[in-house]
Amino acid sequence: MWLTRLWADGPNMACEACGLPVASRIDDCSLWQAVWLAPNAVRRFAVDNANAAPLSGAELMADGKGTPPFELIAEVVQRALDALLPAGPPAGRALLAGPGRPPPPRTPTSSSLPAHPQTGETWTPTNPATPAYLVPLPFGVWLWLAFLEPYLPIPAAGGMPNGFLRDDPPAPRTPHLFRAGPGTFQHALVRLPAVHSRWLREILENLTQHMRARLF
Incomplete structure (x- = not known):
C-alpha cells in the first residue's frame, strides 16, 4: 500500500494488488498516527485459529497481562465532576468482581467486571446478589x-523491570488544567439514557456558562 494524498481529503492508502483506495492514514506531526480502513472497501475474513473457542477465565488469568489505567484520572475529571454533579446521598460502594476474585461480603452499589479480550462479552457474575450497576x-x-x-521504583537486580518507563530528567508538566472538549462532552451526555432527567438537562442548558468557568 502507498500514500496518495492528505488523509483529510479521503482515503489515501491504496491496495497494492488492485490499486483501489482502501484506508486513510493520519501521519501529521500534531496528531497520533493511525490508519482507518474504509468499511465499504474492505471485509473481514477468518485467519488461523480465528474460530477457536475463547479462552476460559482461568486461562486468561494465567496468560493475561495487566494494563495500568491512566493514573491521573482523578486529577483530570474531579474538578468538573465536583462542579457539575448535584448534591446527593453518600457515595456508593464499588468492587472488582471476576474470575479469581472472592464474592463480596455484601451487595455493592456497582461492580467492575472484565470484558473478554476475544469476544468482548462481559464476565457474568455467579453471585445471586448482583449489584444495580455492572x-x-x-x-x-x-x-x-x-x-x-x-x-519496584528501581530494579532489584539486572536490567530495568518489564513495563518500567524512565525519563531523565522527568518531562515537565503542563501549567494548564485539563479541560474536556465541550462538543465531545455534549455528544457523550445526550447519548445517556437519563439525559431527560432534570439535573442532566440543566447541565446541557448551562454548558456555555460552564465553558466560561473554564470547565471545558
Whole structure:
C-alpha cells in the first residue's frame, strides 16, 4: 500500500494488488498516527485459529497481562465532576468482581467486571446478589486493578523491570488544567439514557456558562 494524498481529503492508502483506495492514514506531526480502513472497501475474513473457542477465565488469568489505567484520572475529571454533579446521598460502594476474585461480603452499589479480550462479552457474575450497576472494563485494565503487583521504583537486580518507563530528567508538566472538549462532552451526555432527567438537562442548558468557568 502507498500514500496518495492528505488523509483529510479521503482515503489515501491504496491496495497494492488492485490499486483501489482502501484506508486513510493520519501521519501529521500534531496528531497520533493511525490508519482507518474504509468499511465499504474492505471485509473481514477468518485467519488461523480465528474460530477457536475463547479462552476460559482461568486461562486468561494465567496468560493475561495487566494494563495500568491512566493514573491521573482523578486529577483530570474531579474538578468538573465536583462542579457539575448535584448534591446527593453518600457515595456508593464499588468492587472488582471476576474470575479469581472472592464474592463480596455484601451487595455493592456497582461492580467492575472484565470484558473478554476475544469476544468482548462481559464476565457474568455467579453471585445471586448482583449489584444495580455492572461496569465492564478491558480485561488488561481489570486484571491490573484486581491483582496489583508490587511496584519496584528501581530494579532489584539486572536490567530495568518489564513495563518500567524512565525519563531523565522527568518531562515537565503542563501549567494548564485539563479541560474536556465541550462538543465531545455534549455528544457523550445526550447519548445517556437519563439525559431527560432534570439535573442532566440543566447541565446541557448551562454548558456555555460552564465553558466560561473554564470547565471545558
